Structures are given as structure tokens and as C-alpha cells.
Amino acid sequence: MDFLVVFRNGNFSFLMTGLAATVFYTITGFVLSMLIGLIVAFGQLSKKKVCRTVAEIYLSWFRSTPLLVQLVLIYYGLPILFHIDTKDWVCGIIALGMYSGAYVSQVIRGAIVSIDKGQMEAGRSLGYSQGQTMRKIVLPQAFRRMLAPLTNELISLTKNSSLLSCITVAELFRQANTLIAKNFKTMEVYIFVAILYYILNNIFGVIGKVLEKKLRTGEELE
Amino acid sequence: MSRKMIEIHDLEKFYGAHHVLKKINLDVEEGEVVVIIGPSGSGKSTLLRSINYLEEYQDGTIIIDGEYIGRTMKNGKSVPMEEKKLNAMRQKVGMVFQSFNLFGHKTVIQNIMMAPMDLKKENRADAREEAEELLRKVGLPQKANVMPSSLSGGQKQRIAIARALAMKPKVMLFDEPTSALDPEMVGEVLKVMKELAKSGMTMVIVTHEMNFAKSIADKVVVLEEGSIIEQGPPEQIFDHPQNERTKAFVNMVFTKDVVE
Numbered sequence: 001m002d003f004l005v006v007f008r009n010g011n012f013s014f015l016m017t018g019l020a021a022t023v024f025y026t027i028t029g030f031v032l033s034m035l036i037g038l039i040v041a042f043g044q045l046s047k048k049k050v051c052r053t054v055a056e057i058y059l060s061w062f063r064s065t066p067l068l069v070q071l072v073l074i075y076y077g078l079p080i081l082f083h084i085d086t087k088d089w090v091c092g093i094i095a096l097g098m099y100s101g102a103y104v105s106q107v108i109r110g111a112i113v114s115i116d117k118g119q120m121e122a123g124r125s126l127g128y129s130q131g132q133t134m135r136k137i138v139l140p141q142a143f144r145r146m147l148a149p150l151t152n153e154l155i156s157l158t159k160n161s162s163l164l165s166c167i168t169v170a171e172l173f174r175q176a177n178t179l180i181a182k183n184f185k186t187m188e189v190y191i192f193v194a195i196l197y198y199i200l201n202n203i204f205g206v207i208g209k210v211l212e213k214k215l216r217t218g219e220e221l222e
Numbered sequence: 223m224s225r226k227m228i229e230i231h232d233l234e235k236f237y238g239a240h241h242v243l244k245k246i247n248l249d250v251e252e253g254e255v256v257v258i259i260g261p262s263g264s265g266k267s268t269l270l271r272s273i274n275y276l277e278e279y280q281d282g283t284i285i286i287d288g289e290y291i292g293r294t295m296k297n298g299k300s301v302p303m304e305e306k307k308l309n310a311m312r313q314k315v316g317m318v319f320q321s322f323n324l325f326g327h328k329t330v331i332q333n334i335m336m337a338p339m340d341l342k343k344e345n346r347a348d349a350r351e352e353a354e355e356l357l358r359k360v361g362l363p364q365k366a367n368v369m370p371s372s373l374s375g376g377q378k379q380r381i382a383i384a385r386a387l388a389m390k391p392k393v394m395l396f397d398e399p400t401s402a403l404d405p406e407m408v409g410e411v412l413k414v415m416k417e418l419a420k421s422g423m424t425m426v427i428v429t430h431e432m433n434f435a436k437s438i439a440d441k442v443v444v445l446e447e448g449s450i451i452e453q454g455p456p457e458q459i460f461d462h463p464q465n466e467r468t469k470a471f472v473n474m475v476f477t478k479d480v481v482e
Contacts (some may be wrong), residue, residue: 121323122324123325124309124312125276126312126386127313127343140327141327217326220369
């Protein structure tokens with residue numbers, strides 16, 4: 001075993017560009033998934049049947065098919081079906097966002113319905129509209145309840161982003177494979193990469209916890 | 223002769239096939255305190271919550287301070303009014319809930335300042351000054367900067383009253399405001415309500431506190447199975463009820479009090 005290999009010949013910075021890419025794709029994908037999650041959640045909670053149906057179909061498709069399959073369908077499928085010129089990393093972000101959005105929608109919906117309906121009534125009785133009450137009163141309180149499961153989702157997404165290597169995106173796992181193809185130090189590089197994922201995800205975990213603590217209101221069941 | 227503040231006209235409410243409120247007609251004058259009593263399931267809370275259309279009803283109209291709220295008349299028919307108008311009208315009607323419903327993510331003073339700033343576009347300094355004044359009124363000036371979760375039930379309810387008053391409503395609705403409180407906290411809330419009544423606020427109250435009802439009400443309304451079976455001054459309702467069923471109900475509640 002020669003673990004120092006990852007620090008020689010510019011290998012370290014080569015892997016670091018991969019790590020930076022992983023962080024970028026994950027976070028961008030996560031922002032997109034929050035947006036999609038919010039839309040799907042409100043779709044499910046909507047009074048309109050058509051909104052509920054569309055949301056349910058979205059959810060069942062993206063939750064029930066593997067991310068890897070979705071990735072290749074978007075990356076290889078779009079050019080074939082619609083002659084859309086696909087960029088690997090753009091496809092990657094979109095696929096991550098759409099896949100994770102299905103899960104995030106359930107986190108958001110669960111948190112919203114867990115807020116006592118008296119909060120909505122109190123807001124409405126003061127003269128706030130439904131949307132204003134949702135935005136100013138219900139969502140901020142629901143957000144705290146979302147934090148733990150959202151942190152989970154972000155961590156999942158970080159790990160899932162390694163699948164982007166299959167559509168040629170130069171993220172951490174692909175950089176590692178490229179490196180191994182050159183120096184054949186399989187175990188050394190994979191272990192180092194595993195540690196990098198581990199550290200990154202624990203940083204996300206800590207940020208989630210700090211945020212949760214910051215948003216404490218004293219009403220938590222702890 | 224004082225003028226009418228609330229006019230409920232031929233209100234009909236159904237839950238599916240269940241007829242919850244049957245042709246309710248009720249007037250409340252400016253400054254009047256009306257207490258609604260009746261057996262559980264008689265529709266008291268539903269009637270109260272209809273006044274600001276938190277509870278939707280299917281027919282009839284309610285007028286507050288000369289303007290329709292909830293439903294309006296169109297070609298001689300009662301139809302739901304547009305949302306924007308309803309929201310504006312609700313600002314005239316303060317509501318206090320059994321379960322307080324303070325906003326858990328805001329401090330006490332933010333709870334009070336929020337709606338005037340958001341909806342009446344009051345500036346922060348004015349809103350704060352008014353909120354502090356209201357906190358003094360309900361006897362909790364020292365709690366301005368704490369979170370609602372640290373308050374007792376009685377304190378929460380007093381803050382909820384202050385929050386509703388911050389919008390300078392014409393009418394205050396109280397939906398069993400002391401039912402969720404420990405007995406020793408009931409008094410502090412009733413005291414605030416009494417002072418409010420004395421200040422000339424028009425109030426409609428649903429309560430199980432019969433002695434309180436007797437002492438604060440100008441008019442008592444008895445509801446049974448969705449109909450008003452009797453209304454009148456508290457002396458009449460409690461001491462000389464005209465209706466046999468009122469008599470039975472009043473007897474039952476007061477006997478229960480004695481047994482307890």
C-alpha cells in the first residue's frame with residue numbers, strides 16, 4: 001500500500017477538482033430539488049384534482065426508477081428522441097434535481113401538514129391571505145421540521161452524485177477512476193475518495209445540526 | 223339608540239347532509255357583549271367561526287359594521303365574496319381561539335406587531351409602540367422578547383388577545399377562550415376580557431364559564447341543535463328562562479357546578 005501516491009504528481013489537486021465538481025453538482029442539484037419538491041408538495045396539497053394527479057405521477061415515476069436509469073435516459077435519450085444536444089454536467093444536475101425532488105417533496109409536504117391547522121386559521125383571521133399565511137407563518141415553522149430529513153437528502157445526493165461518472169461527468173468518482181487507470185493504485189485511491197466523501201457529508205451533517213439549533217423555538221419534542 | 227355592529231341574516235350551514243345551523247338570525251349592537259351558550263354539538267363554535275367566515279356556510283349573510291363579510295348578495299342570492307375583500311373585512315374582526323395559536327417561530331412582541339406591519343403597512347416603530355401598549359394592557363410587558371413556548375396557557379391567551387387587538391378590530395370573537403386552561407389561569411384571561419368589554423368593545427363569546435357569562439353578558443344566546451331557542455339578558459336566561467329546554471340546560475350546568 002502506498003497511500004502517499006494521492007499526494008504525488010499533482011494527483012491531489014486532480015482529485016480536488018473532482019471533489020469541487022461533486023460539491024457543485026450536488027448543491028446545484030439540491031437547490032433544484034428543493035424547488036421541484038416545493039412544487040410537487042403544493043401540487044399534492046392542492047384542491048385541484050389535476051394538480052394532485054400530476055404531482056402523484058411525478059412522484060411515483062421519479063421515486064420508483066433508479067437514478068442511474070434516469071441519468072442515461074436523459075443523457076442518451078434526449079438527443080435520440082428530440083435531437084436535443086445534451087451537456088453531460090447539465091444533464092447530471094437536472095437528473096439529480098428531479099430524482100431528489102421526489103423525495104424532498106415528501107419531506108416538505110410532511111412538515112407542512114404537521115403544522116397545527118390553528119396556525120393557518122390564526123393567520124387567516126388576522127386578514128392574511130392563504131398564500132401569505134403559508135409563506136410567513138406555516139412554512140417558516142415547517143422549515144425547521146424539514147431540516148433533519150433535508151440534511152439526510154443532501155447527504156444521499158452527495159453519494160448519488162458519484163453516478164454522474166457514468167455519463168462522463170468529471171466528478172470525484174470519475175477522477176478517481178481516471179487516476180487509477182494511470183497508476184493502478186486501486187485501493188489507495190478508493191479509500192482516499194471514500195474518506196473525502198465521508199468528510200464532506202459530515203460537514204453537511206454539522207451544518208444541518210447548527211441550523212436546527214439556530215432555529216429552535218422551544219416547542220421541539222426533545 | 224346604538225347602531226348594529228353585527229347582523230346575521232338567515233344563516234344556513236350544512237356538513238354534507240347534516241344541517242348544522244338552521245336559519246340563524248342575530249343582531250349584535252355596537253359595544254354589546256353577547257355570550258353564546260348551549261349543549262355541546264349545538265353549533266356554538268360553528269356559528270362564531272362563521273362570523274369571520276373561517277367556517278364557510280351555504281346560505282344567508284353576515285354584515286359587520288355595515289359591510290358584508292364572507293358572503294355577499296348578488297341578484298338576490300347569497301354568494302361567496304371575493305377573497306381579497308374577505309381578507310380586508312377579516313381585519314375588522316379579531317379572533318381568539320381555544321388553543322391560542324400563537325406563532326411559534328416569532329417572539330411575543332413580533333406576534334403582535336406582525337399583522338399591523340404586513341397588512342396595515344404600519345412602520346416598525348409605531349407597531350412596536352402599540353404592541354408595548356397592548357402588552358401593558360394585558361399585564362405582560364415583561365414578556366415582550368420571549369418565545370411563546372415559554373409562556374403559561376393563561377399568558378399565551380392574553381398575548382393572543384393582544385395580537386388580535388393590534389389590528390384595531392371592530393369586533394372580537396372568543397371561541398372557548400378558557401377551555402384549554404388550567405383552572406388557576408382562567409381568572410387572568412377573564413379579567414382581561416372584562417376590561418375589554420368595559421372599554422366598549424363589541425364581543426361575541428362562546429364559553430362554558432356560566433358565572434362569567436352571567437357577569438359579562440349584555441345578551442345571552444342559547445343554541446340547541448343549530449337553532450337559537452332563546453335569547454335575552456342574563457337575568458332572564460339564567461334566572462327566569464322562558465323556554466323549557468333552556469331551563470333544562472341551565473339547570474343541568476348549574477347543578478353540575480354544585481356537584482363539582
